[in-house]
Amino acid sequence: xxxxxxxxxxxxxxxxxxxxxxxxxxxxxxxxxxxxxxxxxxxxxxxxxxxxxxxxxxxxxxxxxxxxxxxxxxxxxxxxxxxxxxxxxxxxxxxxxxxxxxxxxxxxxxxxxxxxxxxxxxxxxxxxxxxxxxxxxxxxxxxxxxxxxxxxxxxxxxxxxxxxxxxxxxxxxxxxxxxxxxxxxxxxxxxxxxxxxxxxxxxxxxxxxxxxxxxxxxxxxxxxxxxxxxxxxxxxxxxxxxxxxxxxxxxxxxxxxxxxxxxxxxxxxxxxxxxxxxxxxxxxxxxxxxxxxxxxxxxxxxxxxxxxxxxxxxxxxxxxxxxxxxxxxxxxxxxxxxxxxxxxxxxxxxxxxxxxxxxxxxxxxxxxxxxxxxxxxxxx
Amino acid sequence: xxxxxxxxxxxxxxxxxxxxxxxxxxxxxxxxxxxxxxxxxxxxxxxxxxxxxxxxxxxxxxxxxxxxxxxxxxxxxxxxxxxxxxxxxxxxxxxxxxxxxxxxxxxxxxxxxxxxxxxxxxxxxxxxxxxxxxxxxxxxxxxxxxxxxxxxxxxxxxxxxxxxxxxxxxxxxxxxxxxxxxxxxxxxxxxxxxxxxxxxxxxxxxxxxxxxxxxxxxxxxxxxxxxxxxxxxxxxxxxxxxxxxxxxxxxxxxxxxxxxxxxxxxxxxxxxxxxxxxxxxxxxxxxxxxxxxxxxxxxxxxxxxxxxxxxxxxxxxxxxxxxxxxxxxxxxxxxxxxxxxxxxxxxxxxxxxxxxxxx
Amino acid sequence: xxxxxxxxxxxxxxxxxxxxxxxxxxxxxxxxxxxxxxxxxxxxxxxxxxxxxxxxxxxxxxxxxxxxxxxxxxxxxxxxxxxxxxxxxxxxxxxxxxxxxxxxxxxxxxxxxxxxxxxxxxxxxxxxxxxxxxxxx
Numbered sequence: 092x093x094x095x096x097x098x099x100x101x102x103x104x105x106x107x108x109x110x111x112x113x114x115x116x117x118x119x120x121x122x123x124x125x126x127x128x129x130x131x132x133x134x135x136x137x138x139x140x141x142x143x144x145x146x147x148x149x150x151x152x153x154x155x156x157x158x159x160x161x162x163x164x165x166x167x168x169x170x171x172x173x174x175x176x177x178x179x180x181x182x183x184x185x186x187x188x189x190x191x192x193x194x195x196x197x198x199x200x201x202x203x204x205x206x207x208x209x210x211x212x213x214x215x216x217x218x219x220x221x222x223x224x225x226x227x228x229x230x231x232x233x234x235x236x237x238x239x240x241x242x243x244x245x246x247x248x249x250x251x252x253x254x255x256x257x258x259x260x261x262x263x264x265x266x267x268x269x270x271x272x273x274x275x276x277x278x279x280x281x282x283x284x285x286x287x288x289x290x291x292x293x294x295x296x297x298x299x300x301x302x303x304x305x306x307x308x309x310x311x312x313x314x315x316x317x318x319x320x321x322x323x324x325x326x327x328x329x330x331x332x333x334x335x336x337x338x339x340x341x342x343x344x345x346x347x348x349x350x351x352x353x354x355x356x357x358x359x360x361x362x363x364x365x366x367x368x369x370x371x372x373x374x375x376x377x378x379x380x381x382x383x384x385x386x387x388x389x390x391x392x393x394x395x396x397x398x399x400x401x402x403x404x405x406x407x408x409x410x411x412x413x414x415x416x417x418x419x420x421x422x423x424x425x426x427x428x429x430x431x432x433x434x435x436x437x438x439x440x441x442x443x444x445x446x447x448x449x450x451x452x453x454x455x456x457x458x459x460x461x462x463x464x465x466x467x468x469x470x471x
Numbered sequence: 472x473x474x475x476x477x478x479x480x481x482x483x484x485x486x487x488x489x490x491x492x493x494x495x496x497x498x499x500x501x502x503x504x505x506x507x508x509x510x511x512x513x514x515x516x517x518x519x520x521x522x523x524x525x526x527x528x529x530x531x532x533x534x535x536x537x538x539x540x541x542x543x544x545x546x547x548x549x550x551x552x553x554x555x556x557x558x559x560x561x562x563x564x565x566x567x568x569x570x571x572x573x574x575x576x577x578x579x580x581x582x583x584x585x586x587x588x589x590x591x592x593x594x595x596x597x598x599x600x601x602x603x604x605x606x607x608x609x610x611x612x613x614x615x616x617x618x619x620x621x622x623x624x625x626x627x628x629x630x631x632x633x634x635x636x637x638x639x640x641x642x643x644x645x646x647x648x649x650x651x652x653x654x655x656x657x658x659x660x661x662x663x664x665x666x667x668x669x670x671x672x673x674x675x676x677x678x679x680x681x682x683x684x685x686x687x688x689x690x691x692x693x694x695x696x697x698x699x700x701x702x703x704x705x706x707x708x709x710x711x712x713x714x715x716x717x718x719x720x721x722x723x724x725x726x727x728x729x730x731x732x733x734x735x736x737x738x739x740x741x742x743x744x745x746x747x748x749x750x751x752x753x754x755x756x757x758x759x760x761x762x763x764x765x766x767x768x769x770x771x772x773x774x775x776x777x778x779x780x781x782x783x784x785x786x787x788x789x790x791x792x793x794x795x796x797x798x799x800x801x802x803x804x805x806x807x808x809x810x811x812x813x814x815x816x817x818x819x820x821x822x823x824x825x826x827x828x829x830x
Numbered sequence: 831x832x833x834x835x836x837x838x839x840x841x842x843x844x845x846x847x848x849x850x851x852x853x854x855x856x857x858x859x860x861x862x863x864x865x866x867x868x869x870x871x872x873x874x875x876x877x878x879x880x881x882x883x884x885x886x887x888x889x890x891x892x893x894x895x896x897x898x899x900x901x902x903x904x905x906x907x908x909x910x911x912x913x914x915x916x917x918x919x920x921x922x923x924x925x926x927x928x929x930x931x932x933x934x935x936x937x938x939x940x941x942x943x944x945x946x947x948x949x950x951x952x953x954x955x956x957x958x959x960x961x962x963x964x965x966x967x
Contacts (some may be wrong), residue, residue, distance in 0.1 A: 314917040429543035433774030652901035746903035
């Protein structure tokens with residue numbers, strides 16, 4: 092508990108000093124330059140506007156929920172330790188809030204990739220019944236077009252009349268803010284890319300070897316010669332959640348194949364029903380390839396974002412490794428689901444190897460986000 | 472029924488267009504007009520499972536998972552397929568445990584299933600146990616105006632089959648190695664060709680004919696037995712037909728070709744992919760040049776470049792929709808304009824993507 | 831007097847013989863040597879082929895030849911290269927070990943083992959004549 096508070100205070104302190112991917116500094120160690128769309132260049136004013144919008148609880152039916160409700164700075168932009176997020180009136184959805192940290196490097200957003208960009212992603216929680224609950228985006232527009240601070244800000248940032256602000260500008264600003272939340276520069280990065288052999292403990296070095304070899308992690312949680320996103324931006328069924336509803340899959344799949352939902356309808360369906368949520372990417376593209384498949388999250392800062400998996404069902408990193416070690420089932424010997432991804436198989440890791448792998452993943456926390464004890468570079 | 476599925480398909484394709492590269496499978500069948508619309512239909516085709524026994528109750532997990540997945544997905548098909556074909560090589564070394572384990576997995580299919588003999592099923596006991604499980608090794612049936620023929624096209628010379636090897640196990644091992652120089656070319660053989668001639672005598676030349684075979688009924692690459700020794704004789708028997716198609720397994724890759732009036736299309740394996748013969752530096756072969764290669768696989772993902780397919784019969788011609796894991800789905804169907812099978816997305820050189828060119 | 835010349839003659843003879851011996855043993859090999867050495871190489875290639883089709887290399891009875899008949903699609907001429915499955919630039923033998931661990935569910939070979947060099951020799955021989963293309967994906 093003390094550790095969590097220490098982490099929270101440090102993160103708050105660090106983040107308060109301003110965006111870390113400041114222009115001219117280059118990307119963080121271990122990461123490539125942040126992809127920025129041509130139609131949404133970064134400016135300090137836009138970022139500040141996005142920050143404000145991100146934290147504005149007025150954009151919900153109860154006036155109590157903002158993006159930050161589930162993506163809190165102090166909690167590495169998640170709502171750890173909640174398994175699934177709570178929206179208006181504490182209504183729960185079906186999925187664990189992904190971190191915004193390094194989301195800028197994802198080629199699609201949400202666990203099922205139903206949103207092609209940060210800009211598009213920002214539209215959906217506002218109108219989801221269990222998140223902000225709005226019927227449409229008009230209440231947001233009403234506020235930003237009348238609140239004098241917003242009116243001035245939109246004019247300055249986008250060169251438009253405050254009255255004419257649209258969700259296009261709103262989401263662009265939010266996305267720009269999110270693009271500043273990129274963090275590399277972890278002990279792993281210093282070890283791997285700066286050849287600082289003291290940056291990892293012996294156990295973590297063993298863990299890295301397991302990550303690449305026996306653990307079979309690196310193919311999805313990508314490390315490359317000069318950078319490491321720790322995600323392949325693809326979708327895989329790894330046997331979480333779906334194992335419990337195997338008998339229901341024909342019924343659920345048929346419902347989607349026959350109903351032919353729009354993306355907005357998919358958004359409501361998958362967050363509204365836990366069984367439907369297990370279809371994963373299949374609900375979006377209706378391809379057999381993707382039954383029960385979810386996007387590979389980045390492992391950067393993973394130690395800060397418990398609990399794990401799309402449904403928050405795995406509490407600790409150790410249990411995550413055990414799930415993989417069992418070959419895609421949480422309890423060894425459970426039946427494997429028929430649609431299990433081809434990359435998942437039993438790993439035969441020993442208890443010690445599992446500990447090593449967990450220790451390695453703890454080395455993926457960016458120095459800027461580390462708790463005070465240990466090695467960090469404090470930026471002012 | 473048909474108009475509803477046409478509308479669904481359009482909206483599905485629109486949504487799918489947003490998810491390019493995510494591994495699409497058009498699960499509804501394509502309905503084009505036929506003389507009698509009721510006669511368009513779809514069936515599923517699973518092939519080359521290669522269930523491999525290690526010892527005791529242990530089988531190679533990778534191949535098991537491939538067949539399990541294909542069966543589970545076939546059972547999800549909307550609309551449902553008219554029937555399922557299993558294209559041969561259910562077992563790896565033709566043993567009873569392998570055939571039984573494979574048959575058990577196939578038994579989960581909800582639909583009527585027909586089976587084709589493969590060499591890996593045959594050369595241990597010459598099809599004895601297989602026949603107990605699945606019935607005759609060659610036969611024909613009619614369905615919605617199409618005449619279907621199933622051949623056992625993996626036979627070989629009598630001397631090799633009955634006299635060359637000291638034991639059945641040895642014989643099976645020799646035939647099991649694709650690149651084994653001690654192997655022997657596949658053939659349909661005189662007995663079956665005579666039977667086929669008789670069988671086709673009753674079939675008008677206007678009736679579409681579809682032949683299921685394990686070997687290609689073509690001479691592609693002898694070194695890997697992508698070969699049927701009496702291909703020309705069998706093709707000659709199909710020559711009179713306005714629409715003739717051969718669907719074959721064995722090659723574990725996407726291939727398609729047109730020889731005269733006969734369209735040839737291969738089906739994927741659920742077990743593992745094979746390289747294209749042109750990737751073997753020392754191969755001399757006659758490659759079906761119109762084939763756009765399947766996308767190159769990442770061997771980390773065991774299901775990559777494996778798969779199964781649905782076959783649409785439209786005007787008696789076949790269109791194959793390949794499910795490919797971790798990969799963009801492919802559709803190859805007969806194009807009436809060019810008179811040959813064509814990949815609907817990638818046939819033009821300019822449409823190719825790196826995983827098809829960069830092997 | 832002749833003794834001096836004899837001494838010099840002996841030295842000259844010795845030097846000539848020595849020079850001749852050195853001349854014969856450096857940088858000279860016969861057609862027979864080439865044949866013999868090629869046979870020795872081919873014996874290692876044959877061992878590599880034996881391993882290639884063997885069901886014993888891994889732990890699940892699968893052989894390399896099952897997926898790679900005649901070593902096709904192994905592309906030995908493209909190494910070293912960035913290997914996606916290992917996250918870095920590696921040599922052929924590193925990928926051989928990856929295959930042993932993964933599809934064959936077995937244990938890696940020592941990098942300097944007789945088996946490893948035999949497999950490499952077999953793969954290279956099957957690929958003879960193909961232009962080298964290091965780094966090609």
